[in-house]
Amino acid sequence: MVCFAIVIYLFIKGIGAIDWAFLTQDPQPSLREELSGGILAPMVGTILLTAVGIIVAFPWALATATYLAEYAEDNFFFGALRLGIDVLAGVPTIVYAIFGLAIFSLPELAFFSSMVEGVAEGKAFGRSFLVSGITMAVMVLPFVIKSCEEAIKAVPQTFREAAFALGVSKWRTISRVILPAARPGIITGTILGIGRIAGDTAIVWLCLGGSMNLTGPQPWWYPQNWGATLQNAGSTLTTFIYYSSPAGEGNSPNKAFGAGLVLIIIILILNTLVDYIGSIGKLKEE
């Protein structure tokens, strides 16, 4: 009920700010709302960051989940591993953000961002789409692992037995029968992970840098600039809201509401996708 009221309120406040210019112009640094531009760069930022995060997290999570569900034995080591995953799921994202920034500021890892110039001993900037994407991936890992593991364990034992009884090896059984059968659950888990990345602020704030616009070479949509864009900073809808809202550092409340509404819509679309994919899976089983 409260959630619903918040969405309605956001809708009323935000819908007025959304027009074509709002969606297609970059933000401008201005305290006068009518001059402060649109949300193109933060929208691109949200999409880029989410893509990097999930592309890193998905294979890692799926491999871990498969291992836990199909190979791990009931012993102390895996008990501790499972407990660790549960604990990580409860760690606030600002903690991941601090670790991410600290690790990627090491000069050896400057490839992921850039070197800070004029510092004698050498220090990486430690803020970029790659850095924040990887940090996001680690942050969502426990959630995606959990839901993938559940999905794999929910595949009936009879499918495994059937494949084994045909003389199919364990690995082929997993890759050809079990994982395809678990697909709807795996996709659901992945999309929940996407939602978490799109909605996070702390990691963006610390690991993506403080710029509203993409700081890579422009125009960012030229293919030869893509790699550099990922090594550089930017913003997302969540930090845009912070920077433009009077409650944060800005003076453009309507634009903040507009961006909030766009973010909610993106997350709602993702949730609808979850339901849709889930229903395909159910239809097949019947």
Added chain:
Amino acid sequence: MLNTVNGKTKLHARELSAWYGRTPALKKVSVTIPANSIVGLIGPSGCGKSTFLRCLNRMNDLIRSFKLEGKITLDEKDIYAPDTDIVLIRRKVGMVFQQPNPFPMSVFDNVAFGVREHNRGVNGKKLENIVVNSLKQANLWDEVKDKLPQSGLSLSGGQQQRLCIARLLAVKPEVILLDEPCSALDPLSTGKIEELLLELKKSYTIVVVTHNLGQAFRISDYIGFFLLGQLVEFGPAAELAVKPKEKVTADYISGHFG
């Protein structure tokens, strides 16, 4: 222990004992299963029939608490020897389960699945031929020839069970194990599967666990009677039906026939 028709032994178990944790499930079971015959296994539930059957293709390896002593040979080769390729054993000794368990794929893909796994090169017309022949062998072709792209799960229970048999025939095993294959099926489907097994024994060795004594005597060449983990009696079906050696066997059989 027993005179086989043509003398060739396919499977042999010697002094087989098995446990789940500490609970014994089989006690010193010895039996010879002749090639190209149907062996029926009967007995009250919980007496170890499934356990014995699942030893024959090492399906019990999946259960962590399971322990085994004794020896099983397939064509005189010990299938529990340390250097055994389990996957290869299961390829030769296939299994059909109590609940039909087609994969969540099309009818065609269900039958093609094992073939594709064992022989990646097979495709196109050749694969199609194998699928069609397997479905024909399983007496299912006429019923599904227009449904090949449909999900295997959309077929009736009896059709699903024959699909599972077709899927197995496609990979050309030598032995087919069936664990109460008809207990979830209606009498008509049961009849079709019995007919099918009688045809298949020309080319395969078949071991079938059944709750249905009528079925056991209709289709089996040999019958084994299990009780509390022991193989109490084993012999030609005709002999067991008329004059079983053991009194408990006679009691069990007459108890069931009233």
